[in-house]
Amino acid sequence: MTETLLKMRGVKLEGRSDEVWTPIINGVDLTLAKGEVLGLIGESGAGKSTLGLAAMGYTRDGVRISGGSVEFDGIDLLTASAAVKRGLLGKRIAYVAQSAAASFNPAHKLIDQHVEGPVQHHVMSRAESMADGIELYAKLRLPDPESIGFRYPHQVSGGQLQRAMTAMAMSCRPDLIIFDEPTTALDVTTQIEVLAAIRDIVEQFNTAAIYITHDLAVVAQMADRIKVLLRGDEVETADTRTMLAAPTQEYTKSLWAVRSFQRPVKPSVSTGAVPVVSLQKVDAAYGKVPVLHDISFDMHEGRTVAVVGESGSGKSTAARCITGLLPPSDGQILLDGQVLPPDYRKRSKDQLRQVQMIYQMADTALNPRMSIGQIIARPVHFYLGLTGSAKRKRVHQLLEQIELEPSEYYNRLPSELSGGQKQRIGIARALAAEPKFIICDEVTSALDQLVAEGILRLLAKLQDDLKLTYMFITHDLATVRAIADEVVVMKDGHVVEQGPKDTMFKPPHDPYTELLLSSVPEMDPDWLTNLLAERGVDNIGDAALDKM
C-alpha cells in the first residue's frame, strides 16, 4: 500500500455571482499517493481549476469551500491557521499557473523570484538556491541556464517562462505540484518541449502532481491516473491505460469518440475546373511589416481547404486579404475566375455576398443588442431584398438548417445562448447571404470538444447540401484530419507545403510539416516516450525550429 499524500473528501465549492452563491463542485473525493501524477480533465466550467486550488487549501475571491475536508499529509488544510498553511504552500505544495507571463512579477528577475521561496521557507540560502536554480534550468533544457535567470519575465519567451515557472515550483523540492493547464496557451511545437521537460523533472524528483487540462491526449502522456469531471461532479476515475482502453461512462466514451469523426475522402478535383477562390502570388503587409510572402493556392467548389499554422504564421492575414479588409500589396485574388477588387469597399454587393465569414469568438461576432431573428434577417433583407413574412420564413428555414428550434430562438438575445449555439447563429448569418464561399476562422477553437464536434458535423452536412466551399483556418491538426479535403501549411507568412489531405498526412514531409505533425499529442500513453526516443530531446520544439 502506497502512502497517501493528499486526501480530499466530499469537497464542495461555491462561487458568488450577483450576490448569490452557486455550486461549482458538488462533493468530489480525491486521493493522491506520494509520487503519483493524477490527471484532472473536464470541459470549461467543469470546475477543475477551482478544485486544483482547493487542494492547496486556497480559494480565489468570490469562491468558498462550503463542505468536505482537504487533508495534506495528515494536516487538515481547511482548519489549519494561516501561518501553518503558509508554511506548506511553496515549500511542500507548489503551483504552476496557466499563464506564466502573467504569473511572474514583471518587476523582478526570474532568479530572484526563484530563490524567494527557498529563502523565505529557510530551505536553502540565497546562494545555494541560486546555484540550484541554474541546475534546474539546465535540467528543464532552458537555453543558457547560467544567464537566463537574470532576465526579466518580459524578456523571455512563453514556452521558456512556463519551464522557468516549473523550476520555481521545484525550488523547495515540494511533495506535490499542481499544474493548472500549463501548456494550453502554447503552440503545439512549443507545448511538446514543455511537456517533455515537466514529465522528466516530476519523474526525477518523484514529485506527486495534479495535472489539470482539457486535452485528453496531453493528459494521457502525463498522468498515471485520470479523473474526469463534468459540471462539478466526478464522472469516473481510473488508471490512464485502463481509461483510454475501456472508458465505462457514457460521457467519457463520448469524449473519446470526438476524435473519431472523419469524412469520406472526396474524388480529386478535375483538371481545368475553375476554382471558386484563387490566391495568386499574394503579398501583404501591416504598415511596413511584411506578413505574407507570395501566397498562392486554389479552393474548389464543394471542398474544404484547411489552412494550418501556428500563431504568427499569417493564416488569418490571408483571410483578411480575401475578404478585402487588408488589400494585398501585390498579387491578386480571383472569385470564379474574376479578379476581385483588393479593397472590400470597391467590391459589388454580389461579390460581397459570395464571400462570407464565420468568426472564432462567437461572443464578439454577434451584436449583443440584436435578437437572433434580427441578426439573421439582416443579410436576408440586405442581399436578397426579402421583407415581411417572406423574410421571416427564410429566417425560420435557416434556423432549422442549423438545428435550432425557430420559435424558441427567434426572439432571444445572443447572451441567452450557449457558446455552441452562438457559433451556430454565426453560421446561419453566413448562410443567409447564400454565399459560395465561407471562411471559417478557428471556429471551433473556443469550444469544448463535444460542442466543437457538433459544429464540424453541421458544417460538413451543410457543405454536402449546399455545395459550399470552405476555407478552414485552424491550428488544430485533429480538426484538419476530421474535415479537410486539401491542406495548406503556413509558416512565417510562407506556404510551406500544400496538397490533398491523404498525401499530406503521409510521409515524406517538408521538415516543418513533419515537426508540426509529430508534435500533435496522440491518445496513446506511450506517444511522447516513443517520439522522444525517435527524435531525441534536442530535436523537438524551438530547438528543432532553430535548426531549420
Next chain:
Amino acid sequence: MGSVLKIILQRLALGILTLLIVSVVIFGAVNLLPGDFAESILGQGATPEAVASIRRDLGLDQPLITRYFDWLGGVVQGDLGTSFAQANFASFTGTTSGATTVAAQIAPRFANTMFLAAVTAVIAVPFAIILGVLAALYRNSVFDRAANIFTLTSISSPEFFLAYILILFLAVLNPIFPSLSNIYSGMAFSERLEKSMLPALVLTLVVTAHMMRMTRAAIINLLASPYIEMARLKGLSPMRVIVRHALPNALAPIINVIAINLAYLITGVVVVEVVFVYPGIGQLFVDSVKIRDIPVVQACCLIFAAAYILLNLTADIMSILSNPRMRHPK
C-alpha cells in the same frame, strides 16, 4: 536605457509644444475681443488722447503677431506685462512704480498658493493612500462601504459647501481655527500654518476623496493580477506580498493618482481662496476676471495651465520610469 531617454525627451518636447499652443489659445482668445481695452478701461467718457496714450503704453497699437511674440518673449524672461488696473492708475498719477507689472503682483501670491497646496499635499497624500490601500485590502467590508459613501459625498459637494461646513464646525461652533486666512509676508510659520489650516482642510477633503478612490481602484486591479496570487501560493507572508510584489508595480499607478489630484488642486484652489479670502493666485485671478484686467487674467491662466501640464508630464514620465518593461528593454 537609450530608448527610455528618447521617449522621455519626446514627452518633454510634447509638453513644451502643448504649452506653446496653449499660450497661443490664451492669447488668441483674449485678443478676439471687440474694440479695444483702452476704451473699456477708461469707459465711455475717455478723451481720445487718454485712450491713445494708454494704447501706446500697453503696446496695443502693434499688430497681433508682434504683440504675441513680445508677450511670449516677456513671459520667458519672467515679464508678464503691465496690469491694466495698475496702468490705468499710473496713467492718471503719472508715475511708473515697479509694482505695476503683473509679475510683481503675482509673485507673492503665487508663493502663498504654493504654500497652501504644499500644506494640503502633505496632509492629503499619505492620508489618502493609506486609506485607499486599506479600502482595497478590506474591500466590500463595512469600512469600505462607509468610505465609499463618504468619498462620493465629498466629491459631489461643491468646495464652498465643504468650506462653510468646516467654518461652521471648526471656526464658529468650536473656535479652533480662524475662518479668515489673512496671511501676509513676514508672518511666523506657525501662525501662517494655523491661518491656512481651514482652506487646506477643505482642499484635503476633496482631494483625499478623489485620491483614495483612485488608489483603491488601482490596488484592487493590482491585487487581482496572477503574480500576486502566485506570491500568495508561494507561502509568502502578507506583508512580503504587499511590499515585495505589489508595491513595485503599484508605484506607477499611485504616482499617477497623486499627480492627477495635485493637478485637480489647481482648480479647487480658486474657489477655496475666495471663500477664505486667502491672498493667493486664485483670488487674484477671480478679482482680475471681474474687473477684466486682461494681462493678469492671461498670466494667471498661463501659470495654471503650465502647472497642470507640468504635473501631468511628471506623472507620465514617472510611470515610464517605473515600468520594468521600459527600464529593461528586450
Next chain:
Amino acid sequence: MIWFAVGLIVIAAVAWGFRFAGQAATRQAPYFRDMPFGVAYGYILAVVALVWLVWAYVQGHSADPLVANKFFFLRIAVEGFIICATVAWLFRLAGRSIGTAWSRKMFRAMPLTAAFGILMILIYAFVAIFAPWLAPYGQEQIIPGVAANIVPGGDPALGGDPAFPFGTDQIGRDILSRLIYGAQNTVGIAFATTLLAFFLGGTFGFLAATLGGWLDQVLSRAVDVLMAIPSLIFALLLMTIASVWAPRVGIPLTVFMVLIIAVIDSTRVFRLARAVGQNIVVMDYIEAAKLRGEGMGYLVFKEILPNATAPLLAEFGLRFCFVFLTIAALSFLGVGIQPPLADWGTMVRDLGSFVNYAQFAPLAATAPLLAAGAIAMLTVAVNFVVDWMLQRSSGLKE
C-alpha cells in the same frame, strides 16, 4: 493633543482585549484567531465614534440653549441621515412591490444609496418643473410692504419674520421662493449644458472612432490642447471675454456661459465617446457588417450606438454633476448665472456671512447651508446612481 494620544492608546488596549476575549470565548474560532490587530482596532474605533455620536445627539436636545445650539447641526445631520435612509428604504420597498416585473427586479438588486439617489432626482425634477406653483412668491418679485434684509430663521428677536422663514434679500425678495426657483434655473441650465456637451462631444467622438484617419488625428490633438487647460480656469478666462461681448451683441451672459461650458466639457465627452466607439468598432460584428457592405448610417445607429448607451448614460450622470458644480462655482464667484435669475451658487455667496450666527441663531445659519446643500444633495444623488450603474455593468462583464 496629549489626551488624543492617550485615547488612541486606550483604544489599542481595548482592541487587544476584545480580540483576546473573542478568541477565548469562541475557543479559537478561525475568525478571531486570524484577525489582524488592525481589524480589531477598527472595530473599537468605530464603536467609540458611534458612542460619541449618540452622546452629541443627546447634547443637541440639551435644555441649555448654548449647548443645544452648539450641537444643533450635528443633531440635524443625524436626524437627516436617519430620515433619508428610512425614506430611501421605504422607496425601495415600494419599488419592489409596485410596477412592472422589470422595474421590480431592478429595485430588488438595488443598494440603498442608489434608491436614495433615484428618489432625490425625482424630487428635484418635480420641484424644478412645478417651481412656479410651489414657490409662495415670484423669483424676481420684490414684495411690497416688506422690509429688505430680513434675517433668516424667522426669529423676530434677531430681525427675522415668521412669514419669511428664510428671510428676504437686500432688495426684499423672498429667499425661500428664490431657493425653489433655483432648482429650475440651476438644474435646468446645467441639464441643457450637459445635453449640448453630449451632442457635440458624442457626435465628434463617434465620428473620430468610426472614420479614424486624419479627422481622428486632428480632433484628438485639438482636444488634447483644450484639455491641457484646467476647465474652471479656462471657463473663467472665456467668461471674462464673454462678459465684454455679451452687452455688445445683446445676448445674455448666461447663454454664453452655457455655450462655453458645453464646449469645454464636450472635450471630455469626446474622449469617452471615442474610446467607447473604438472598443465597439474592433468587434467582429462590426467587421461582419462592414464586409456585408452596410453604410455609415446603419453602422452608427444600428450597430454602434445601441451598444454604447450604457457607458454613455453613466457618463452623462458624471458630466452633469461636473457641469452643475462648475456652474455653481462660477455663480459663487460672481461670473455665472446672472441676476435677476435665482440661482443657488449666487445665493450661497450672498448669504454666506450668516454662518457666523450659528452659535446663537442656528436657524439663521442654515440658510446659506441649505442653498449649498441643495447643490451637494443633487450631485450626491446622481453620483450614487451612477456608481451603482457602473458597478452593475462591471459586474456583468466578469
